[in-house]
Amino acid sequence: MRSELARALASVVPPPTVLDDEESLRPFETDAFIMRRALPLLAAIPDSEAQVPGIIRACRERGVPVVTRGAGTGISGGAIPHEQGALLVMARMRNILSVDALARTAVVEPGVRNLAVSEAAAPHGLFYAPDPSSQSVCSIGGNVAENSGGVHCLKYGFTTQNICALRAYDGTGERLDLGSEALDAPGYDLMALMTGSEGNLGVITRITVRLVPLPEATETLLATFPSVRAAAEAVGEIIGAGIIPAALEMMDRIVIDACEQFMGLGFPKDGEALLLVEVDGGREDVDDAFARLRSILETCGAIEIRAANDERERAELWRARKGAFTALANIHPDYYTIDGTIPRRCLADVLDRTVALAKEYGLVVGNVFHAGDGNIHPCIFYDASVPGDLEKSEALGARVLEICIEVGGTITGEHGVGIEKLRQMCQQFRAPEIAAFHAVKHAFDPEGILNPGKAVPTLKRCAEWGGMHVRSGAIPHPEIPRF
Amino acid sequence: MRSELARALASVVPPPTVLDDEESLRPFETDAFIMRRALPLLAAIPDSEAQVPGIIRACRERGVPVVTRGAGTGISGGAIPHEQGALLVMARMRNILSVDALARTAVVEPGVRNLAVSEAAAPHGLFYAPDPSSQSVCSIGGNVAENSGGVHCLKYGFTTQNICALRAYDGTGERLDLGSEALDAPGYDLMALMTGSEGNLGVITRITVRLVPLPEATETLLATFPSVRAAAEAVGEIIGAGIIPAALEMMDRIVIDACEQFMGLGFPKDGEALLLVEVDGGREDVDDAFARLRSILETCGAIEIRAANDERERAELWRARKGAFTALANIHPDYYTIDGTIPRRCLADVLDRTVALAKEYGLVVGNVFHAGDGNIHPCIFYDASVPGDLEKSEALGARVLEICIEVGGTITGEHGVGIEKLRQMCQQFRAPEIAAFHAVKHAFDPEGILNPGKAVPTLKRCAEWGGMHVRSGAIPHPEIPRF
Numbered sequence: 003m004r005s006e007l008a009r010a011l012a013s014v015v016p017p018p019t020v021l022d023d024e025e026s027l028r029p030f031e032t033d034a035f036i037m038r039r040a041l042p043l044l045a046a047i048p049d050s051e052a053q054v055p056g057i058i059r060a061c062r063e064r065g066v067p068v069v070t071r072g073a074g075t076g077i078s079g080g081a082i083p084h085e086q087g088a089l090l091v092m093a094r095m096r097n098i099l100s101v102d103a104l105a106r107t108a109v110v111e112p113g114v115r116n117l118a119v120s121e122a123a124a125p126h127g128l129f130y131a132p133d134p135s136s137q138s139v140c141s142i143g144g145n146v147a148e149n150s151g152g153v154h155c156l157k158y159g160f161t162t163q164n165i166c167a168l169r170a171y172d173g174t175g176e177r178l179d180l181g182s183e184a185l186d187a188p189g190y191d192l193m194a195l196m197t198g199s200e201g202n203l204g205v206i207t208r209i210t211v212r213l214v215p216l217p218e219a220t221e222t223l224l225a226t227f228p229s230v231r232a233a234a235e236a237v238g239e240i241i242g243a244g245i246i247p248a249a250l251e252m253m254d255r256i257v258i259d260a261c262e263q264f265m266g267l268g269f270p271k272d273g274e275a276l277l278l279v280e281v282d283g284g285r286e287d288v289d290d291a292f293a294r295l296r297s298i299l300e301t302c303g304a305i306e307i308r309a310a311n312d313e314r315e316r317a318e319l320w321r322a323r324k325g326a327f328t329a330l331a332n333i334h335p336d337y338y339t340i341d342g343t344i345p346r347r348c349l350a351d352v353l354d355r356t357v358a359l360a361k362e363y364g365l366v367v368g369n370v371f372h373a374g375d376g377n378i379h380p381c382i383f384y385d386a387s388v389p390g391d392l393e394k395s396e397a398l399g400a401r402v403l404e405i406c407i408e409v410g411g412t413i414t415g416e417h418g419v420g421i422e423k424l425r426q427m428c429q430q431f432r433a434p435e436i437a438a439f440h441a442v443k444h445a446f447d448p449e450g451i452l453n454p455g456k457a458v459p460t461l462k463r464c465a466e467w468g469g470m471h472v473r474s475g476a477i478p479h480p481e482i483p484r485f
Numbered sequence: 486m487r488s489e490l491a492r493a494l495a496s497v498v499p500p501p502t503v504l505d506d507e508e509s510l511r512p513f514e515t516d517a518f519i520m521r522r523a524l525p526l527l528a529a530i531p532d533s534e535a536q537v538p539g540i541i542r543a544c545r546e547r548g549v550p551v552v553t554r555g556a557g558t559g560i561s562g563g564a565i566p567h568e569q570g571a572l573l574v575m576a577r578m579r580n581i582l583s584v585d586a587l588a589r590t591a592v593v594e595p596g597v598r599n600l601a602v603s604e605a606a607a608p609h610g611l612f613y614a615p616d617p618s619s620q621s622v623c624s625i626g627g628n629v630a631e632n633s634g635g636v637h638c639l640k641y642g643f644t645t646q647n648i649c650a651l652r653a654y655d656g657t658g659e660r661l662d663l664g665s666e667a668l669d670a671p672g673y674d675l676m677a678l679m680t681g682s683e684g685n686l687g688v689i690t691r692i693t694v695r696l697v698p699l700p701e702a703t704e705t706l707l708a709t710f711p712s713v714r715a716a717a718e719a720v721g722e723i724i725g726a727g728i729i730p731a732a733l734e735m736m737d738r739i740v741i742d743a744c745e746q747f748m749g750l751g752f753p754k755d756g757e758a759l760l761l762v763e764v765d766g767g768r769e770d771v772d773d774a775f776a777r778l779r780s781i782l783e784t785c786g787a788i789e790i791r792a793a794n795d796e797r798e799r800a801e802l803w804r805a806r807k808g809a810f811t812a813l814a815n816i817h818p819d820y821y822t823i824d825g826t827i828p829r830r831c832l833a834d835v836l837d838r839t840v841a842l843a844k845e846y847g848l849v850v851g852n853v854f855h856a857g858d859g860n861i862h863p864c865i866f867y868d869a870s871v872p873g874d875l876e877k878s879e880a881l882g883a884r885v886l887e888i889c890i891e892v893g894g895t896i897t898g899e900h901g902v903g904i905e906k907l908r909q910m911c912q913q914f915r916a917p918e919i920a921a922f923h924a925v926k927h928a929f930d931p932e933g934i935l936n937p938g939k940a941v942p943t944l945k946r947c948a949e950w951g952g953m954h955v956r957s958g959a960i961p962h963p964e965i966p967r968f
Binding site for chain 1: 655678773860927
């Protein structure tokens, strides 16, 4: 099949680059969900949109799965190859086709790096708001596929709120132009549907992103708290006061120590939690909000408040936050990052419960996350050389996600389902919703060749796993091992 | 069928109110698209969500279409009854179930009036942003079904950006819980898909809306311009300067005169166009933006600028804008309002072309619209007593929408497709997109009982109309009569 498919792809006009030897394919065997690896039959690398429908059709005619890959920075395994499938690598489609300052839009190819969009918009006083930690390397196409967030999504929204049009090719190779550069579009909102569909409904080849004006002023501060609970309560007070920070991040002692050891930023040595808060907008309003913010933080028991005095200090603060996962990896080589969302009011309770659960499992958990969004990222540390430790970390992670569902949250804020969270989808949703997902998938990809086995579990698998739906209720899950 | 279905509905627990005599049904024969009327078989009026799946199933078992109706204020005919169908009237499901100030959300039933949500949120310093002109009477369920906009959507977004969770029942009566009160939700974004689907994919029974903080300060002004073109150019300058007004509306002389005659507000007597601009936010930033705004308006040739001095004057200005359509109806009893979107940069050109086209057709057009959004609403005046005049106005409207598509815009900004714009859907979209809409519809409503014949035309109808897709190109449409 491999050589037959390679020949068929060679007849696409113009032919895409095709890699089909093991050595060339090795770098593509996983994405940032490194727990799982697979080599595809081959990789097809188009230079332009014109090649995409031909690639899809060649695969479809042969019943060969197509897995689309952006920069491979996804951490739920959405771009892990299918062993019997083609990997469609969008890395070479990286042209910024236009920037329209009046319309505040840019049209880009999927392989364009996230940060490159803001760089291209900067001369017009504009930027592209969603900023995942991986923004210097991750691609816009991948961002759309995963509906990526970032530290500034509290104020500016997710990817889906920051794009206005898409071009995609469905599982039959048909072109779909969705959304509009003008406001709104008629018909069902297939653009929003395609966004976050994890490569299951179409291959995205062109994206019109919204750009927003660079704020006149930005102020950033770091507040130290004696406990995670005190920091979490401060988050509620800030939001309750009507302040909408551009970012509102939390780090606990374990993460602070790791950052300190790795980057030596001179972070406060006492306290159990830090809040990193940024406010942006017009000069006067920022000053006003910043003053109110300080007063709230003090009232909530902050031990120390440090404001960045200039752009350099501000960049240092963000370096710590954006480098936190790398810092953790340096100190604790094996860890498993959970991505769940909860209503903000549950923040302190859920963090406490996570710590208590970790003790029960004999594991340690560090926290660095989007507190303002209620998007938690507990990092569970384990030792891969200890038999059973990985499984224990996964079981603990599953318990944490159950708690997220129980309090009215979700099993993923911004990392996607991929292959990592298929089981949790059965907990998040009831059978009719899972069935609706499959029916929608069928509408775009009748043969199911696009990224099969990712993002949405089959109802059969859910049944095998024990029909685990819970929502705001008690969770009896004997099939998940408890240690 | 009528009496048999009425008996079946009587066995729903608890039974909904059923109206099946002509006199009772007469008030429901049309919505605000009064050009078309039809009496349904019967109307079913549930008091609670529990009755909804039973009503859908009773209809489905008999192959009876279900048309859902909110307040009936839609102006594209989406809620016009089906002669062989049941009308599902949501007017009695009007409980505000909860308001959560910390989460900034409210959970409401579909029959709740738009304005009632903001009234309930006001004690918490919050409001619900989307504000259609009909906000004092239209319902949230209808707003979701149509993805309604309003004068403040320029800054705050459409309905789809202002809700976070939905409960709906699909065409088989299955309950779907979509979205999440926490940030983001996994799986395909069926909540966004349901929003704006015009009653075709499900019956919405519960909506969690987002609330936003009431702004500290609001300033509103009226600027008079010597020409529509000058006003349109000022719109571009305002946006280009990085100001994001809360509202940016335009009215031309014809509409100003009608408002003046109807409401006697003492509007400027000279000038050909007015801009109504509102800025909100923190006190200092509003003052700063307002000063910049005045300076831009002066530079762009404003003849007169009047700022509202207090809340009463501000309310007067908005009374004119929100009452404009009523004022027009008072002066020109017969008119046809077009709803199209265009990129802002095309505003002046498209308005000029509309005036020129109207002359060609021997008709007069007035303009009152969301200029900042590029959402135009030309009102075409005709005389229903003159044979052929209505048809001329419809033909002119169709030409205007073609121009919207040609310049990269869309055939509807906020009023929906309903039955009014089925033909234009064939122009906006190519066959693969229309086919994708139908495939998605099938996923939720396999028998096609939900609002059949609305929102999306069949490919067959598009073919009969001449396969009229145009996008950014010339439009040869011999089948639309030209006068």
